[in-house]
Amino acid sequence: MMGTxxxxxxxxxxxxxxxxxxxxxxxxxxxxxxxxxxxxxWLAGGFGLGYGLLRLVWRRWLSGAHAFGQRAAAGSTxxxxxxxxxxxxxxxxxxxxxxxxxxxxxxxxxxxxLIYILxxxxxxxxxxxxxxLDLGFVAFYAVGAYTYAFGYHYFGLSFWLALPLGGLxxxxxxxxxxxxxxxxxGDYLAIVTLGFGEIIRLILNNxxxxxxxxxxxxxxxxxxxxxxxxxxxxxxxxxxxEFLGIDYSANQRAVFLYLLLLAVxxxxxxxxxxxKRMPIGRAWEALRENEIACRSLxxxxxxxxxxxxxxxxxVGGMGGVFFAASQGFVNPTSFTFFESAHILxxxxxxxxxxxxxxxxxxxxxxxxxxxxxxxADYRVLFVGVAMVLMMIWRPRGLRQRRRPVFQVEPSPxxxxxxxxxxxxxxxGGGHPPQWGFGGKAPNNPPNNRSDP
Amino acid sequence: xxxxxxGQQCVNGLVLGSTYGLIAVGYTMVYGIIGMINFAHGxxxxxxxxxxxxxxxxxxTVGIHSLPVVLLGVLVLTMLxxxxxxxxxxxxxxxxxxxxxxxxxxxSAIGISLILQNYIRISQGARNQGVPPVLEGVFRLPPDSxxxxxxxxxxxxxxxxxxxxVSMAILTWIIQHTALGRACRATQQDRIMANLLGxxxxxxxxxxxxxxxxxxxxxxxxxxxxxxxxxxxIGFLMGIKAFTAAVLGGIGSLPGAMLGGVVLGLAESFFxxxxxxxxxxxxxxxxLILFLIFRPSGFLGVPEVExx
Numbered sequence: 001m002m003g004t005x006x007x008x009x010x011x012x013x014x015x016x017x018x019x020x021x022x023x024x025x026x027x028x029x030x031x032x033x034x035x036x037x038x039x040x041x042w043l044a045g046g047f048g049l050g051y052g053l054l055r056l057v058w059r060r061w062l063s064g065a066h067a068f069g070q071r072a073a074a075g076s077t078x079x080x081x082x083x084x085x086x087x088x089x090x091x092x093x094x095x096x097x098x099x100x101x102x103x104x105x106x107x108x109x110x111x112x113x114l115i116y117i118l119x120x121x122x123x124x125x126x127x128x129x130x131x132x133l134d135l136g137f138v139a140f141y142a143v144g145a146y147t148y149a150f151g152y153h154y155f156g157l158s159f160w161l162a163l164p165l166g167g168l169x170x171x172x173x174x175x176x177x178x179x180x181x182x183x184x185x186g187d188y189l190a191i192v193t194l195g196f197g198e199i200i201r202l203i204l205n206n207x208x209x210x211x212x213x214x215x216x217x218x219x220x221x222x223x224x225x226x227x228x229x230x231x232x233x234x235x236x237x238x239x240x241x242e243f244l245g246i247d248y249s250a251n252q253r254a255v256f257l258y259l260l261l262l263a264v265x266x267x268x269x270x271x272x273x274x275x276k277r278m279p280i281g282r283a284w285e286a287l288r289e290n291e292i293a294c295r296s297l298x299x300x301x302x303x304x305x306x307x308x309x310x311x312x313x314x315v316g317g318m319g320g321v322f323f324a325a326s327q328g329f330v331n332p333t334s335f336t337f338f339e340s341a342h343i344l345x346x347x348x349x350x351x352x353x354x355x356x357x358x359x360x361x362x363x364x365x366x367x368x369x370x371x372x373x374x375x376a377d378y379r380v381l382f383v384g385v386a387m388v389l390m391m392i393w394r395p396r397g398l399r400q401r402r403r404p405v406f407q408v409e410p411s412p413x414x415x416x417x418x419x420x421x422x423x424x425x426x427x428g429g430g431h432p433p434q435w436g437f438g439g440k441a442p443n444n445p446p447n448n449r450s451d452p
Numbered sequence: 453x454x455x456x457x458x459g460q461q462c463v464n465g466l467v468l469g470s471t472y473g474l475i476a477v478g479y480t481m482v483y484g485i486i487g488m489i490n491f492a493h494g495x496x497x498x499x500x501x502x503x504x505x506x507x508x509x510x511x512x513t514v515g516i517h518s519l520p521v522v523l524l525g526v527l528v529l530t531m532l533x534x535x536x537x538x539x540x541x542x543x544x545x546x547x548x549x550x551x552x553x554x555x556x557x558x559x560s561a562i563g564i565s566l567i568l569q570n571y572i573r574i575s576q577g578a579r580n581q582g583v584p585p586v587l588e589g590v591f592r593l594p595p596d597s598x599x600x601x602x603x604x605x606x607x608x609x610x611x612x613x614x615x616x617x618v619s620m621a622i623l624t625w626i627i628q629h630t631a632l633g634r635a636c637r638a639t640q641q642d643r644i645m646a647n648l649l650g651x652x653x654x655x656x657x658x659x660x661x662x663x664x665x666x667x668x669x670x671x672x673x674x675x676x677x678x679x680x681x682x683x684x685x686i687g688f689l690m691g692i693k694a695f696t697a698a699v700l701g702g703i704g705s706l707p708g709a710m711l712g713g714v715v716l717g718l719a720e721s722f723f724x725x726x727x728x729x730x731x732x733x734x735x736x737x738x739x740l741i742l743f744l745i746f747r748p749s750g751f752l753g754v755p756e757v758e759x760x
Contacts (some may be wrong), residue, residue, distance in 0.1 A: 005747045019533075021575065026506050026509075026510065028577075033513055135562075179742075180745045183745075184744060184748070191489065191695060191740065192740070192745070199734050199741075202731070202737075203734065274560050286674070377573075380569070381567055385563070387562065391549060391563070392549065395553065413456055414533050
C-alpha cells in the first residue's frame with residue numbers, strides 16, 4: 001500500500017504548490033511584485049512529505065490499533081481519580097507561591113492566564129456544557145470591563161462593588177441576548193452572538209462622548225479594605241505597606257490582584273464542578289446532546305438555556321472587571337472578535353466541557369506565546385491549526401471522559417461507492433468481492449472459531 | 453430631500469448590494485446543501501482580493517496591457533485559484549467532520565478562517581495593499597447638468613452590476629438546466645436518497661463549495677478594482693454582511709441571496725446617507741439579528757421544519 005500513500009502525498013504536494021504559488025511566491029509591493037519562488041516549493045514539499053509520512057504512521061498505528069485498544073481498555077480499569085487530590089494540591093501550591101518568585105512581568109502574564117481561565121470557565125458553561133456556540137462572548141467581557149470603568153469614572157464606584165455589579169450586568173445582557181435567540185440552533189445562534197459582540201464593540205468605539213471611543217477610559221487600581229497600594233496614599237490615607245509595617249514594593253499590588261483572582265478562579269472551578277453534578281448541569285449536557293428528547297421528558301429548555309447563558313456571562317463579566325483592574329485602562333481594541341475566538345479556542349482545546357482541560361488550555365494558550373516571543377507572528381496561525389486538528393482528531397477533547405452511558409451504536413453511513421467505477425477500476429480499487437453470483441465463494445474461512 | 457442624493461444612494465446601494473449578493477450565493481448554496489454555515493467564506497473573498505491584485509501586477513510585469521484581455525484574464529485566474537481554496541476548505545474543515553456533531557465543522561471553519569487570515573498576514577504583510585486605478589470614467593445623469601445636481605455612475609460601478617447579473621444568470625442556468633445542477637438540487641433535497649440514486653454527493657458538496665468560492669472571487673475582483681485598497685482583515689466584515697444578505701433573502705434560496713444582497717445594500721446605503729454613517733455596520737448587524745429572530749426564513753426561504 002506504500003505506492004498509494006506516496007501517490008496521495010504527491011497529490012497533496014501538487015495542490016499545495018498550486019495554492020501557495022500565487023500567494024506566497026508572489027508578494028505585493030506597492031503595485032509591483034516581489035518574487036519568492038523558493039517559498040511555495042518548500043511549503044508544498046513540506047506538506048506533501050508531511051502528509052505522506054502521516055499516512056504511513058497512521059497505517060502502522062491502525063495495524064497495531066487492536067492491541068493498543070486492548071491495552072487502553074485494561075488501563076482504564078484503574079481508578080483515574082486516585083491521584084487526583086495529590087495533583088490538585090500540587091497545582092494549588094505552585095499557584096499560590098508562584099507570584100513571590102516572579103518579577104512584575106511574570107506576575108502580569110500569570111494574571112492574564114488566570115483571567116483567561118476565568119473566561120474559559122464561563123464560555124465552557126455555554127459552549128462545552130450547554131452546547132450553545134457563543135461567538136460573542138467578548139461582549140460580556142467588555143460589559144464587565146466597562147462597568148468598572150464607567151462606574152469609577154462617572155460614579156466613583158470601587159472595585160469591590162464593581163466586581164459583583166459587572167458580573168450581574170453581564171448576566172443581564174446574557175439573559176437579554178439569550179431570551180430571543182432560544183429558538184435558534186447551532187449556526188444561527190453562533191452568528192447572532194457574533195453580531196451582538198460586534199455591535200457592542202462598535203458602540204463602544206463610536207459613542208465617543210460616553211466611552212471615549214478608541215481612547216478608552218482609565219481605571220483605578222483596587223484597594224484592600226480602603227488601603228492603597230501606592231508608596232504614599234492620597235488625602236491622608238494609609239498605604240498598605242505602612243499599615244502592615246512592611247517595606248514598599250512595586251510588586252505588591254500585582255501580587256494582590258493575582259491572589260484575589262486566584263481565589264475567584266478557585267471558587268468558580270468549584271462552582272462549575274459542583275454544578276456539573278447538579279440537576280441543572282445534567283440538564284445542560286442532556287440538552288446539548290438532544291434537545292427534542294429533553295423537552296419531551298419535561299425539561300424546561302428556556303430556564304436551562306437561559307441559566308447557562310446567564311451564568312457564562314456572569315463569569316465573563318467578572319473576568320472583564322479583573323481585566324480592567326489589571327490593565328488600569330480599557331479601550332475597544334481589547335474586545336474584538338479575535339478575543340472571542342481565542343476564548344473559544346481555549347474551550348475547544350480543553351475539550352468542550354472539561355474543567356481541567358479549560359485550565360490547562362488557558363495556561364497553554366497564554367503562557368506559551370509569552371515564552372515564544374520570536375514566533376509571535378505565528379501565534380494565531382497555530383491557534384487556528386490547533387482548532388482544526390482538534391475537531392478532526394478529538395472533537396470531545398484531549399482528555400476523553402468516561403461516564404456511565406447507555407449508547408446505541410449508530411450504524412455507520414456507508415461511504416459512497418460508485419459500483420460501475422469500482423468494477424472498472426479493477427482489483428486495485430478495493431477489496432475483491434467476497435461473494436459473487438456463481439463465483440467462487442470462500443465457503444469456510446480457515447480461522448473460523450465458531451466452528452464446532 | 454434632494455432627488456439626486458436619493459438617486460446617488462440608490463446607485464451606491466445597488467452596487468454594494470450586487471457584491472453582497474455574489475458572496476451571499478456561497479453561503480446560501482453551502483447552507484442549502486449541508487445545512488451549515490461556511491464560516492471561512494469571508495476569508496475566501498479576502499483571498500480573492502489578494503489574488504486579483506497579484507494577477508493584475510503579474511499581467512503588468514509580463515507586459516500585457518490590453519485592458520479587456522487583462523481584466524478577463526485576471527478574473528478567470530482569480531476565480532480558478534479562489535475556487536481551489538474553496539475546495540481545500542471543504543476537504544480540510546468539512547469533509548472529515550461530515551458525521552461529527554453539529555458544532556465541530558463550525559469550529560473547524562473558524563479555525564480555517566484564523567489560518568487563512570494569518571497566512572495572508574504573514575505571507576503578504578499586514579499593511580494595506582492596493583491596485584492601480586483601471587477603467588476610469590463616469591456617466592452622469594442627467595448628462596448635461598450645469599450645477600452639481602446629478603447622479604454619478606462610474607464605469608466600474610456599472611461593470612459591477614452587469615458582471616454580477618451575468619454571473620448570477622450563468623449560475624442559475626447551471627443549477628436549473630445542467631446535469632450537475634440537477635445533482636446539486638437532488639443533494640439539497642435529500643442527500644441520502646440522492647446518494648442511493650447514484651449521485652456522488654461528496655463530489656457535489658465539493659462542487660458547491662467551488663462554485664461559491666468562484667462567485668466570491670467575482671465579487672472580490674470587482675470590489676478590489678472599485679475600491680482599490682484592501683487588507684487581510686476585510687473578509688470578516690464582508691463575510692457577516694454577505695451572510696446577512698443570505699439570511700434576508702432566505703437562506704438556501706439562490707434568487708433570495710441576490711435579492712437579500714440588493715436589499716441590504718440599499719438599506720445600508722440609505723442608513724449611511726440619511727441617518728448616521730458611523731453606525732451603518734451596527735444597523736446591518738441589528739438587521740441580521742432581528743431577521744434571524746423574527747423571520748429566519750427571510751423573504752424567499754421556506755421555513756425550516758425540524759423532524760424527529
